[in-house]
Amino acid sequence: MSVTLNALLKSPWVFHLSTGSCNNCDIEVLDCLTPRFDIERFGMLLAGSIKHADVLLVTGSCNRQSAERLKRLYDQVPKPCLVVAIGECSQSRGMFIHSYNCPKPLDAIIPVDVYIPGCPPKPEAIIAGVVNLIQKVKGAA
Amino acid sequence: MAKTILPIGPYHPLQEEPEFFTLTLDGETVVDVDVRLGYNHRGIEKLSERKTFDQSTFLVERICGICSTSHPFAFCQAVEDVIPLEVPLRAKYIRTIIAEGERIHSHLLWLGLAGHFLGYNTVYMWAWKLREEILDAMEILSGNRNNYAMFKPGGVRRDIKPEDIPAVLKKVDSIVPTLEMLKNAVIDDPVLHARLKGVGILSRQKSIDYSALGPTSRASGVARDVRKDSPYGAYDQMEWTMIVTQNGDVFDKAVVRILETFESVNIMKYCLEHLPPGEIDAHITSLPPGEGIGHIEAPRGETFHYVLSDGTNRPARHKVRAPSFMNIPTFKATVVGQELSDATIILASVDPCYCCTERVAVRDTKGEKLFNGKELLRLSWAKTERIKKELGVP
Numbered sequence: 001m002s003v004t005l006n007a008l009l010k011s012p013w014v015f016h017l018s019t020g021s022c023n024n025c026d027i028e029v030l031d032c033l034t035p036r037f038d039i040e041r042f043g044m045l046l047a048g049s050i051k052h053a054d055v056l057l058v059t060g061s062c063n064r065q066s067a068e069r070l071k072r073l074y075d076q077v078p079k080p081c082l083v084v085a086i087g088e089c090s091q092s093r094g095m096f097i098h099s100y101n102c103p104k105p106l107d108a109i110i111p112v113d114v115y116i117p118g119c120p121p122k123p124e125a126i127i128a129g130v131v132n133l134i135q136k137v138k139g140a141a
Numbered sequence: 142m143a144k145t146i147l148p149i150g151p152y153h154p155l156q157e158e159p160e161f162f163t164l165t166l167d168g169e170t171v172v173d174v175d176v177r178l179g180y181n182h183r184g185i186e187k188l189s190e191r192k193t194f195d196q197s198t199f200l201v202e203r204i205c206g207i208c209s210t211s212h213p214f215a216f217c218q219a220v221e222d223v224i225p226l227e228v229p230l231r232a233k234y235i236r237t238i239i240a241e242g243e244r245i246h247s248h249l250l251w252l253g254l255a256g257h258f259l260g261y262n263t264v265y266m267w268a269w270k271l272r273e274e275i276l277d278a279m280e281i282l283s284g285n286r287n288n289y290a291m292f293k294p295g296g297v298r299r300d301i302k303p304e305d306i307p308a309v310l311k312k313v314d315s316i317v318p319t320l321e322m323l324k325n326a327v328i329d330d331p332v333l334h335a336r337l338k339g340v341g342i343l344s345r346q347k348s349i350d351y352s353a354l355g356p357t358s359r360a361s362g363v364a365r366d367v368r369k370d371s372p373y374g375a376y377d378q379m380e381w382t383m384i385v386t387q388n389g390d391v392f393d394k395a396v397v398r399i400l401e402t403f404e405s406v407n408i409m410k411y412c413l414e415h416l417p418p419g420e421i422d423a424h425i426t427s428l429p430p431g432e433g434i435g436h437i438e439a440p441r442g443e444t445f446h447y448v449l450s451d452g453t454n455r456p457a458r459h460k461v462r463a464p465s466f467m468n469i470p471t472f473k474a475t476v477v478g479q480e481l482s483d484a485t486i487i488l489a490s491v492d493p494c495y496c497c498t499e500r501v502a503v504r505d506t507k508g509e510k511l512f513n514g515k516e517l518l519r520l521s522w523a524k525t526e527r528i529k530k531e532l533g534v535p
């Protein structure tokens with residue numbers, strides 16, 4: 001494992017990005033940060049700017065307007081960075097798969113490392129997903 | 142002084158209408174505000190036309206995660222209005238319970254984020270912790286924390302089991318003491334008075350001119366609430382008060398929401414305690430050609446659905462109007478002339494979106510970045526600190 005990735009996993013800073021979601025996934029991400037679940041215990045912090053982020057939490061079904069901006073934002077993240085797709089929308093576009101405004105799934109736009117299914121996934125599932133992500137990166141070392 | 146342009150957005154995860162605000166500043170004062178929509182557009186009205194009425198209920202649930210009851214509620218009423226058909230009383234009660242649970246969690250969510258914007262992060266954490274209790278109650282009732290999937294045209298999808306009711310009542314009761322504390326913390330706090338009173342005033346006349354809805358208009362003295370004006374569900378079965386305040390500033394908007402939460406707790410409890418026996422579904426088998434409308438009071442105001450049926454099992458046309466669509470333009474009346482450090486809380490006071498503020502950036506006209514979202518928040522926090530110091534509050 002690269003030194004950077006190793007260091008990154010000690011305290012991954014997450015940036016939360018919605019690309020056209022119904023906000024439930026986003027609320028559940030915020031829920032993870034509040035006292036009941038409190039992922040700050042594990043060193044995860046919501047970064048205010050994408051340039052400080054190690055992990056991108058992407059929700060939503062990537063509509064035409066946001067897909068472009070998503071690509072641009074992905075280019076701004078310092079690499080290596082990990083991408084987590086949260087919710088059905090960001091995986092298969094879920095209910096919006098036939099929409100004229102959701103042309104491509106997320107992983108056709110940027111590379112995705114971990115998928116957390118659910119509509120919305122419970123905060124427990126999001127935490128488990130991030131743990132899986134860490135294990136996956138460690139396993140790949 | 143040269144004008145500064147401040148874009149807020151476009152990413153906006155927390156509401157059904159994603160916005161991109163551009164604030165134009167003269168020094169510290171906001172002189173203009175512009176809104177652009179479309180970053181969250183998923184073509185729901187069109188998608189709805191290729192789904193059956195039953196499937197569309199799930200689709201409209203996903204218009205907005207926070208309003209995941211309001212939209213199906215209004216949609217089901219619109220479909221029932223086509224026939225027209227009266228829903229069984231038990232189903233009405235269950236619908237009301239779910240809708241009020243949603244209002245409680247939505248208002249708590251707003252309170253928390255408003256606290257965050259003012260630098261009161263304790264309020265943020267407390268409110269969200271409190272919200273978890275309601276989500277637990279909803280999970281007991283519906284099996285889901287959000288997107289409850291309780292609604293179907295003609296009734297509700299799941300019954301409430303009598304053995305679950307005590308557990309839910311206990312959960313709902315458990316939030317009252319903390320809510321009381323939060324209420325006192327907001328209503329009696331001299332710092333919040335100094336910080337929020339007289340800020341972002343939406344006058345009664347302006348509120349009517351802009352057709353503001355929900356708590357945004359009720360804080361300006363416009364006593365309008367669909368639950369009272371055109372009762373649906375079980376709202377005409379019990380006594381409850383519509384909260385109306387007169388000043389229209391951010392403080393009043395907060396007060397309306399907090400007091401409304403208490404009313405919602407009472408309505409929810411009443412319905413749980415007086416749940417009538419009977420059917421929960423009217424079993425709609427077919428829909429005649431025709432039109433129907435449904436409107437209900439969502440946490441942010443009136444949600445309106447229109448359905449055109451051509452006699453098949455799909456809507457021929459489905460139109461949705463969410464409350465924020467009416468509330469967002471009021472920024473023109475509230476933000477202009479105010480300080481930049483108040484802009485965050487004024488925008489938030491309408492309860493339009495929170496996360497967009499995380500992606501705020503101040504730019505000068507050449508597009509050079511001066512402030513990002515964090516710094517704008519810090520500006521707001523600094524003002525709170527300044528007021529605290531002036532008042533001698535630790």
Ligand code: SF4
Binds near residue numbers: 024059095203288
């Ligand atoms: S996956 Fe479901 S809950 Fe998440 S944004 Fe999409 S529709 Fe909403």
